[in-house]
Amino acid sequence: MKLTIIGNGAMAKALVVGLKDKFELEIVAKDTIKAMNMTNKICNDIKVHNLDSFNIDDKIVILCVKPNALADVASKLTGKARAVISILAGTKIEDLKNAIMSEYTVRAMPNIAAQFALSTTTLVGDDGFKDEAIEIMSAIGDTMWLSSEKELDIATAVAGSGPAYLALVAEAMMDGGVAQGLKRSDSIAIVNSLFRGFAPLISATHPALIKDSVMSPAGTTAAGYSALEDGGVRSAFIKSIKQAFKVTQ
Ligand SMILES: NC(=O)c1ccc[n+]([C@@H]2O[C@H](COP(=O)([O-])OP(=O)(O)OC[C@H]3O[C@@H](n4cnc5c(N)ncnc54)[C@H](OP(=O)(O)O)[C@@H]3O)[C@@H](O)[C@H]2O)c1
Helix, strand or coil: CEEEEECCCHHHHHHHHHHCCCCEEEEEECCHHHHHHHHHHHCCCCEEEECCCEECCCCEEEECCCHHHHHHHHHHEECCEEEEEECCCCCCHHHHHHHCCEEEEEEEECCHHHHHCCEEEEEEECHHHHHHHHHHHHCCEEEEECCCHHHHHHHHHHHHCHHHHHHHHHHHHHHHHHHCCCCHHHHHHHHHHHHHHHHHHHHHCCHHHHHHHHCCCCCHHHHHHHHHHHCCHHHHHHHHHHHHHHHHC
16 A cells, blocks of 8 residues: 655654555655655655645545645645545544545544554544555554544544653653652653553553552552642643643634
């Protein structure tokens, strides 16, 4: 299967890294030199094309530009794609269909972990392309087909933005370790290892049970946990999903 990726930014790069071993890829960009600099660092046999008058007839296009670039990009494309998979946060299927001619249109919301084939990718759109869209996005991690665009927008707030939220948690814990006297490098290594170990744990066990299993009466975890509740961390996370979702509406 041949895939046409439009864009050469952070997500396009993550997708190229994740998809290159399973699919034939071509990149379409407004700045081909920039795009070639990106692809050459990853793999030499990816063709790069200029966006101007690019013909998308029968192609499977993955759209990886910022939402505000949609109209400009669409104005430079000719023909009718077989499918457009858009990763543009908040951009609705109706707007995509109005902008780019395609037999099928699907929205996908991957995250930056795509470069390690560990993205959490949610999808919604035309059922006729559902199986192929899932097959493509499965190359970069877990996929989930949702039942509405609203659900995808909520998932965007959780899993598209999620790496940034978890990065905040990680950095704060690193700083906390340093503040109590750990060397910076040790604190970073400890938190990184913590996240690696936590991934299989959270997949196997409900969060409340993990917390209960490590919180002994009047112990260290109970003391630390109550400081998090005092700081309103739980409520701040719930509000962060609400605010991020709002931006997609
Ligand atoms: N970052 C994330 O974690 C994440 C997660 C899920 C979904 N998304 C979605 O992914 C999309 C891309 O995000 P990103 O983080 O990869 O952004 P980015 O790094 O800023 O990349 C944006 C890309 O769009 C290109 N571009 C901008 N204006 C253009 C135009 N008028 N015509 C053609 N190309 C144009 C840029 O080209 P130049 O570099 O030449 O300007 C660049 O290649 C966004 O829609 C975002 O909502 C992002």
